[in-house]
Amino acid sequence: MTSNIRNPLSTLKSNLAAARAAAALLIAAGGAQAADLNALIWCDHSDPALLQPFEQANNIKVNVKEFEGTGAGLAIVEQSQPGDWDVMVIDSIDVPRGVEKGLFEPLPEDKLPFADLFPEVKMDKSTIVDGKRYGITEKFGYNTIGFNKTKVDPADMQSLASLTSDKYKGKVAIYDYYLPVIGMAALAIGKKTADLTEAELPALKAELLKMKANAKLVGEVTASQTALATGEVDILVGGGEWVTAGLAKENPALDFSIPREGAVLWSQSLAMFKDSKNKDMALKFIQYILSPEGQARLATSSCYWGMPSNTKAALTDDQKKVLRFDEQPGFLARAQAYPAPNADLDKKMQDMWTEMLQAK
Amino acid sequence: MSTTGNDRRALPWALVTPALGWTLAFFVLPFIAMGLSSLTAHEGGGFGLSNYSQFFTNPSYWQAMVNSLQVTAIVTVVSVLLAYPFAWILAEQVPERWQRLALMLAVLPFWTSYVVRSYSWLLVLAQNGVINRALTGSGLISEPLQLANTRLATVTGFVHFFVMLLTLTIFANLKQLSPSYRKAAADLGAGPVRTFLHVVLPLTLPGIMVGAFLTFVLCIGDYITPQILGGNNELLMPQLVMMQIGRRGDFPLASALSIILMAVVTVAYLACARWLKIERT
DSSP, rough: OOSSOOOOOHHHHHHHHHHHHHHHHHHHHHHHGGSSEEEEEOOOGGGGHHHHHHHHTTEEEEEEEEEHHHHHHHHHHHHOOTOOOOEEEEEEHHHHHHHHOOOOEEOOOOOGGGGGGGGGGGGHHEEETTTOOOOOOEEEEEEEEETTTTTOOOGGGGGGGGGGSSSGTEEEESSSOOHHHHHHHHTTTOOGGGOOOGGGHHHHHHHHHHHHEEEEEEOOOOHHHHHHHSSSSOOOOEEEEHHHHGGGTOOOEEEEEOOTTTTTEEEEEEEEEEEEEHHHHHHHHHHHSSHEEEEHHHHTTTTOOEEBBBTTTTOHEEEHHHHHGGOOOOHHHHHOOOOOOOOHHHHHHHHHHHHHHHOO | OOHHHHHHHHHHHHHHHHHHHHHIIIIHHHHHHHHHHHHTTTTTOOOHHHHHHHHHHHHHHHHHHHHHHHHHHHHHHHHHHHHHEEEEIIIIIIIIIHHHHHHEEEEEGGGHHHHHHHHHHHHHTTSSSHHHHHHTTTSOSSSOOOOOSSSHHHEEEEEEEHHHHHHHHHHHHHSSHHHHHHHHHTTOOOOHHIIIIIIHHHHHHHHHHHHHHHHHHHTTOOOOOHHHHHHSSSSSSHHHHHHHHHHTTOEEEEEEEEHHHHHHHHHHHHHOOOOOOOOOO
8 A cells, every 4th residue: 555645653643742742831831820829719719809809919810729528628639749739728627637647837827817816716726736827717607507587486596406396397408517517416415516525426316317307408508508598498407697698688588596505616717838839929818818808808708608707807887787797706605616526536427427318 | 655564553553542541541540549549448547348348337328329229220210111102202203304303302401511400400399399389379289299309309300311311222223123124023913012012122122221221320320410309318329429528538438439339330231231232133
């Protein structure tokens, strides 16, 4: 066979050469972006209204990657090259997990507005390891009772016992995250969330099963929020300002209570990576997020609202009203810490949650 | 210039290299990595079968597999029962010139996002959704039925999707069937029902089995539909796998559960292999 037509092997070789060249270009382009800030975040940080002012002020691009759950976030870091990431949003109680893995850089306390934070949300027990602070709380709120005040008696929502009463059977949704809801079950049976041990698991399981028997669904953030907003359910166990505040304009009937037994305090922190190649900019980013303006934008992010940790957050009066800003001292006094089990208890709690989900 | 003997021998390899490379990079190597991961302990390291033993000793985990198999079996059977007559009508009753348009209309829902389609079903089945409003409005029921956040909702979402898939495979099979088979059966005295049961159905079994197998594989591994429509009132295997990753990042256990799920799919393939390989003569 004669060939003024190129044989396929030669074509393949030249295509491979072209692919190599294209790959080299991509790598070069990637290198050119090294000055960008790379942030592992939750969805509230991807709001352009939050990021753009920082990007414009510093002439920088903030590349964000969302993740759900600390385990998934840490897995992304482990699969990346050291220095790929600059900052991370993390559950405050999980900051020690990142520190144990040697991922985080101590934060300079003198360059951050610690004095302006609500004292109860500094979370020193989690954010300080061996005397060094690795995380700063940027946003917090409550896993408590979210409800539609036109459909339920608001007085009933002052007690966790209502969640298991026949009066609201089939009108309840449960937020699908085991730690805060187990915390609420602990409060319902009169246990402190900080003192939970394996010995409490049978009683907690019984309480969870009672909640499940009353519930129509157990849903993640979007599903549970949708269920409450559309009237599928009237009560959300584990709900709070993070569900109701963002919907306040469209649905002013949605509200939350801090019942007599208390509520579970959630908080998210910002941490800086030890291997960041852009630590100055990473610190600037953390400073921006903790600034009064950054705090207001983060608190009212389009993904979900929550309380800013900085008492000087530049919120409007209306926004403060929706977040019940002025009531925070009372709320914080009654709130209990997010359960922070060790790895073994954590596994047992998750298995207990699985049992609850499978219960008919 | 003529191609050399070496080039000729290398040509087939060159042509299959991209496919082999792709399979190696995106299936074989990740599968080996997942297998190794499934044998490690999440806490403290070390190799062993503890992740697999958890599945067999924890009733909640085992229940997830039972739930998955039940839902998948129901979805597969219902989808086949709905898709076969649908494909038959398209192939036999719709005039040839309209068949392409009819088929396109039949698979139109494929064009919408899977997630959007699931949420749309949630709105249809919700307490204030179309079905409950129609039933309460017409006075047939006084209280809304709980349709959303149930196994029924999950099955409905799945069936909507897989009926389309099965319709395509069965339709293709029916179109390949020569009319002479039916004529021969009629010549030999068989009525329409007997012809269908003894001639058409056996000859379209490959199309049914290919579609049913695809339905089984895609359904048993799906996370989105049960997560959105099932309301977490029961867990299926993909949900159990995802649960291990979220907060705790227990990839070894998630890997073990995934491999068990894959083993079930392999068993299903072996059970169907006879029909998947069948060739009509």
